[in-house]
């Protein structure tokens with residue numbers, strides 16, 4: 468008999484429907500898997516056999532052929548076990564096939580027949596709903612995550628025995644509660660901006676970065692608090708919307724780093740500077756998400772930016788420009804979402820001492836700063852200098868104003884709302900994502916403002932891209948002040964966050 472069971476493979480983070488066809492016929496007992504299976508799937512043959520027998524079900528002594536179609540989709544991981552086992556049951560007449568036609572399944576089997584959780588349950592649920600399945604059968608540990616998808620009935624299955632019972636109509640699982648957070652449950656607590664002493668300029672810069680979605684570079688000596696400030700960026704960004712949280716959860720579920728619940732916070736990823744280009748943007752023969760994708764809708768922090776391999780940093784070009792990563796493997800192109808705010812940090816110079824005690828030669832300085840050019844730095848709108856806070860201030864008990872992350876987040880959200888309204892229909896959501904053309908149409912300058920900008924240019928040369936960066940940042944500063952029109956002071960402040968200002972200081 469022939470049976471067909473639907474399941475889903477992951478291509479990047481996208482669910483791709485796979486049909487498991489099982490043919491059972493008389494002949495020498497064999498169990499053949501075809502359809503480009505990787506080693507995990509060949510191993511799944513052994514798990515399926517043991518799981519069926521240990522569940523008191525029959526493993527047919529027949530010629531069994533299993534085909535995973537379509538053949539061109541690369542299939543990886545153990546999540547096909549369940550569909551293969553159920554295909555064998557249906558082909559050998561041990562469960563009714565009609566009930567299966569409206570179901571999709573995903574799950575790994577243990578040798579005893581228990582179901583083990585798999586990656587990408589949320590992605591599979593989205594795929595199953597899109598493909599029109601009425602029901603998704605998944606391991607218990609995956610069910611709350613899959614149930615985040617409305618419009619498809621998600622059933623939590625503990626074991627193969629239970630699944631056979633369900634298909635025979637002898638057992639019904641409890642309805643699955645989706646893994647959303649209770650609205651009354653407080654958000655997971657992140658580090659607070661109020662912990663940072665002094666550093667008014669850097670706090671202002673990170674607020675602007677959050678408000679406009681701008682990439683930020685902090686330049687300063689070790690111990691100044693750069694890492695500390697960067698870690699506080701997710702806490703001042705607006706909490707993710709439901710749609711954004713679904714995107715974050717899909718990425719993390721596919722990568723196997725989710726906690727099985729809907730993401731309540733934006734991610735913060737801080738890869739070490741020894742990371743490869745592949746680790747940063749994704750790839751490999753069986754492509755995996757890179758750090759920029761794991762940071763999707765959140766923050767990617769690159770500490771000690773000049774220490775990163777040039778190739779790794781340059782590989783960020785496409786994600787920074789397009790908010791996604793494309794990886795081509797043979798005939799197929801995988802796509803990973805990759806829209807994150809990049810925060811980078813570095814020392815002012817290789818010796819990292821204060822300017823008056825700097826021991827670097829001009830050549831060393833030039834070499835260090837040359838490493839700070841290229842596609843990433845081109846996309847950094849804000850550069851801010853951070854000096855170490857004197858020890859007395861760090862231990863001092865009182866401080867005039869300690870603004871909390873809650874207060875800053877409220878200002879950021881108000882500024883974001885203004886951008887959403889103004890940018891409606893433009894394809895971008897915040898000032899930091901505007902390209903050059905959109906920037907110039909969105910931030911018109913009158914004569915007085917043009918003069919001001921030219922005066923700023925007079926002091927320092929400003930490239931075309933530098934010009935756009937200043938306009939974008941000035942626009943966000945005005946948004947933070949709830950103003951439609953730019954003031955000269957907005958331009959002045961924006962002009963102060965430029966890399967060439969730092970060049971001059973360093974030279």
Ligand SMILES: Nc1ncnc2c1ncn2[C@@H]1O[C@H](COP(=O)(O)OP(=O)(O)O)[C@@H](O)[C@H]1O
Pocket residue numbers: 662663664665666687688689690691692693694695696856861
């Ligand atoms: N402005 C600051 N306010 C409070 N603590 C600070 C500040 N700057 C540095 N520190 C302390 O010093 C530690 C090191 O700071 P860090 O953020 O790692 O500096 P950097 O990344 O600039 O080298 C922090 O964990 C914190 O305890």
Ligand SMILES: [Mg+2]
Pocket residue numbers: 690693694695770812
């Ligand atoms: Mg640091």
